[in-house]
Amino acid sequence: EPEVTQTPSHQVTQMGQEVILRCVPISNHLYFYWYRQILGQKVEFLVSFYNNEISEKSEIFDDQFSVERPDGSNFTLKIRSTKLEDSAMYFCASSERTGHRAYEQYFGPGTRLTVT
Amino acid sequence: GESVGLHLPTLSVQEGDNSIINCAYSNSASDYFIWYKQESGKGPQFIIDIRSNMDKRQGQRVTVLLNKTVKHLSLQIAATQPGDSAVYFCAERMKGDYGQNFVFGPGTRLSVLP
Numbered sequence: 001e002p003e004v005t006q007t008p009s010h011q012v013t014q015m016g017q018e019v020i021l022r023c024v025p026i027s028n029h030l031y032f033y034w035y036r037q038i039l040g041q042k043v044e045f046l047v048s049f050y051n052n053e054i055s056e057k058s059e060i061f062d063d064q065f066s067v068e069r070p071d072g073s074n075f076t077l078k079i080r081s082t083k084l085e086d087s088a089m090y091f092c093a094s095s096e097r098t099g100h101r102a103y104e105q106y107f108g109p110g111t112r113l114t115v116t
Numbered sequence: 117g118e119s120v121g122l123h124l125p126t127l128s129v130q131e132g133d134n135s136i137i138n139c140a141y142s143n144s145a146s147d148y149f150i151w152y153k154q155e156s157g158k159g160p161q162f163i164i165d166i167r168s169n170m171d172k173r174q175g176q177r178v179t180v181l182l183n184k185t186v187k188h189l190s191l192q193i194a195a196t197q198p199g200d201s202a203v204y205f206c207a208e209r210m211k212g213d214y215g216q217n218f219v220f221g222p223g224t225r226l227s228v229l230p
Contacts, residue, residue, distance in 0.1 A: 041222075042223070043220040045217050045218045058217050091159045091160070093160075104162045104165065107161065109158060
């Protein structure tokens with residue numbers, strides 16, 4: 001069964017450093033998403049991406065964040081200057097966004113980001 | 117500073133019994149809802165969805181009920197199995213300042229007793 005993959009599984013970085021989290025969505029999916037989950041808290045939507053541009057974003061997704069689909073398979077989330085409060089599990093998801101399974105999002109296993 | 121974790125409500129059910137997990141959503145204009153299951157150390161897993169023009173939808177062993185009058189969503193799991201033990205949370209799609217957002221609830225921990 002196809003699945004969303006994410007690398008690395010755990011990233012440790014120092015405050016102020018840039019990080020790039022990588023995702024490979026399911027190959028025939030058209031919509032891509034990033035979410036984060038701070039330890040012990042709710043899942044929070046960050047951004048959705050379609051047709052090489054951001055389609056929706058939340059107030060969390062400020063200028064420190066950016067997303068990119070650099071090639072036909074990868075989808076990345078960049079945090080320019082990490083802060084301690086960016087420490088969280090980051091989940092990538094993808095969906096077909098067509099037909100009766102339009103919003104069925106498949107989540108990756110997550111990347112745990114630890115900012116020290 | 118120290119982050120305060122959510123104290124998740126827990127539902128304990130006997131194996132084979134039916135489970136009902138509830139969720140109160142926030143925005144009467146939300147047009148679409150999803151139930152997710154999250155096992156420890158894993159990403160959320162889609163279970164079932166429902167649009168706001170429906171009040172009930174059935175899947176395999178699961179049923180979602182939507183009561184728009186009181187902004188309430190429930191997930192019913194029939195014949196609960198040990199593999200159903202996980203955190204379950206609902207998500208609503210609502211219009212935020214920057215477009216459509218999915219807003220997640222805090223979750224309920226389901227514990228299936230042998």
